[in-house]
Amino acid sequence: MKKEQVTSKRDPFEIEQREWRQRQSKERYKQLLTIASPIFILLLWELLSRTGIMDIRFFPPPSAILRTFAKMIASGVMADHIGVSLYRIFAGFLAGVIPGVVIGLLMGLYSPIRHFVQPLVMALMPIPTLALLPIIIILFGIGDLSKVVTIAGSVFFPVVINTAAGVLNIDRIYLDVADNYGASRTQFFFKIALPGAMPVMLEGIQMGQAIALLTIVAAEMMGATSGIGYLIWTSYKAFLLEQMYVGLILISFFGYLFSLMLRGLQKKLLPWR
Template structure:
């Protein structure tokens, strides 16, 4: 690799850019010791729990805002005011309210995911052709039918966009949250690698997060093709 060669030729400072061979060696050591797997499982559990806690209400409220203009008019100003706030900036407040335990990480991730799923869900419902809503209304569709047979299927493409963006946001926030308020996880591994100048360990954590992002993208793309086949036809 070019990186390895540049380090060997001393054109890159190995103190800041350790050779890939050293990073791979550290990866193997962390894997064999179990430290990497433990950190990965902890981070994954935080990501998935936080994602569900944020995505489910984001989806339900988004469908409601999309279907009912009065609800949308009432909540849109609040969403517009709160969404631009950097989510990690809320972590100190979240830690005051929920402590330094697991829930502070869950809520940090959930807030970031919530807004992305909410905004995309609202956009998806609003963009549904009004004729479908009129036909359903003329045939006496119940409120549940509006949610399950019109709003949800019609908004699915944009809902999945929100889910993908939300998962990316979850990866960003879990690293930041674990750096600031945790003693475990991949983010904590990255921070301790930096703090102790064990940069091979830091790079292992960065590569793992990059790999997770790639895997999540592949899984969500495949899930989207399965659930929304007409989008790709």
């Protein structure tokens, strides 16, 4: 009986602390797994290359790639390629996201705009932006502007489609409440439409950043004199595979980094999810 009384009178604060520690332990375990998987792949790659199982002519060990990267950083070559590519990625990403969000919101809110724009979006979306690159180069030259336009075109479509879908999927009850309380168009836009569409819209933006990285590599391979894609292509043609892998790993790193940044933004903007 005494043990049962002690158990029943256990401090709720102590129980809450124990549950919090358990949640923290699970989060640390998940983070450890996230870090362990790429480290495991790199160690396995190093081992297979060093033992001769993998041909180092085509798969140089990660340690050799790291040394090449350090040399390129020291010479200043790498910083130039990274800086140019990041500028093109961010400029093209913003140039695609901003009109995509605005037009997507208008399509979701107003039926005439949706019926007018939707056929154009559906007709142009299947055309790969890279297939239009020759026309884009003719119109905008081979400089940064053509790369920015190419990325913007690739990013625009997933953002506009997801944003419009997010608005159309808002629960009807929120629309009725806004009407009943006489919300203005501005209030409806910023209080109902934008927050309601944001979960799906952010997924479209997340997809857009991945497409932006894919596009910049291909665009810089086809018509550029600098950038990470240019580095990958020229290194491949010269059979400088260590430099080629430096470019590939950098693209992978930036993709992972941008994804984490957008996920962090999503947690800030949508804490209930």
